[in-house]
Amino acid sequence: MDTADRAHAPVVVAIDGPSGSGKSTVSRAVAARLGLSFLDTGAMYRAMTWWMLANEVDVTDPEAVAIACGKPVIVSGTDADGPTITVDGQDVSGPIRGPEVTAQVSAVSAVPQVRARLVELQRGCAELAPRGIVAEGRDMGSVVFPEATAKIFLTASGTARSERRAAELRAKGVDEQTIAEMAADLDRRDAADSSRATAPLVQAPGAVLVDTSELTLQQVIDTVSDLVAQRAGHLIAA
Ligand code: DC
Numbered sequence: 001m002d003t004a005d006r007a008h009a010p011v012v013v014a015i016d017g018p019s020g021s022g023k024s025t026v027s028r029a030v031a032a033r034l035g036l037s038f039l040d041t042g043a044m045y046r047a048m049t050w051w052m053l054a055n056e057v058d059v060t061d062p063e064a065v066a067i068a069c070g071k072p073v074i075v076s077g078t079d080a081d082g083p084t085i086t087v088d089g090q091d092v093s094g095p096i097r098g099p100e101v102t103a104q105v106s107a108v109s110a111v112p113q114v115r116a117r118l119v120e121l122q123r124g125c126a127e128l129a130p131r132g133i134v135a136e137g138r139d140m141g142s143v144v145f146p147e148a149t150a151k152i153f154l155t156a157s158g159t160a161r162s163e164r165r166a167a168e169l170r171a172k173g174v175d176e177q178t179i180a181e182m183a184a185d186l187d188r189r190d191a192a193d194s195s196r197a198t199a200p201l202v203q204a205p206g207a208v209l210v211d212t213s214e215l216t217l218q219q220v221i222d223t224v225s226d227l228v229a230q231r232a233g234h235l236i237a238a
Pocket residue numbers: 019041042043045046105106109110136137138139140189193
């Protein structure tokens with residue numbers, strides 16, 4: 001859509017926070033409730049990492065990653081009722097959640113050329129969203145959409161985040177040793193994502209902090225939907 005066809009700039013809701021804060025589930029539910037598109041930018045960093053591993057790029061070598069990162073064609077489908085992610089036409093929504101990708105994604109996402117490429121794709125998704133978009137990640141409010149209509153920083157204590165992830169894994173029958181490894185990996189990724197030089201995880205200026213440690217999922221969805229409605233309700237009313 002040509003921007004001249006719009007009565008106003010597209011609605012962008014930027015949601016950031018650490019792993020396990022519930023961002024993806026909450027962002028998707030809020031997008032569906034408000035009739036907006038949904039973008040999981042972590043999935044794009046995971047898709048880039050999956051392609052690097054599949055093509056035997058040494059992900060510990062930032063120069064090799066920088067040289068290769070222009071090659072994969074990464075496409076995010078932004079329907080909140082059924083988001084999709086493909087690399088070179090292949091559906092990678094399953095493999096990008098595997099342990100190999102999860103272990104390497106922080107290294108790949110720290111490479112500035114990777115970020116520059118994916119940020120451009122992310123802005124393109126927002127431009128194409130018919131009514132606006134809920135975009136979630138680590139740098140939505142700080143870097144990708146600094147002019148977002150609403151910015152939310154979702155967080156939860158480390159203990160609450162580990163316990164939620166452990167409960168999900170236990171329900172799937174995963175053993176306790178793997179669950180302990182997962183908790184250590186969560187801590188390691190948080191430290192890496194928060195301390196990297198390019199676009200570290202931060203609460204963006206103007207972002208509203210929502211601590212989900214003591215809230216149910218439904219309470220978080222209600223809180224975030226209310227915050228978005230306060231700031232952008234007049235733009236997204238049907
Ligand atoms: O949200 P997630 O766990 O799927 O994200 C995977 C990784 O991607 C995470 O370790 C940090 C990185 N990431 C990022 O650097 N910037 C974003 N906007 C989203 C994710």
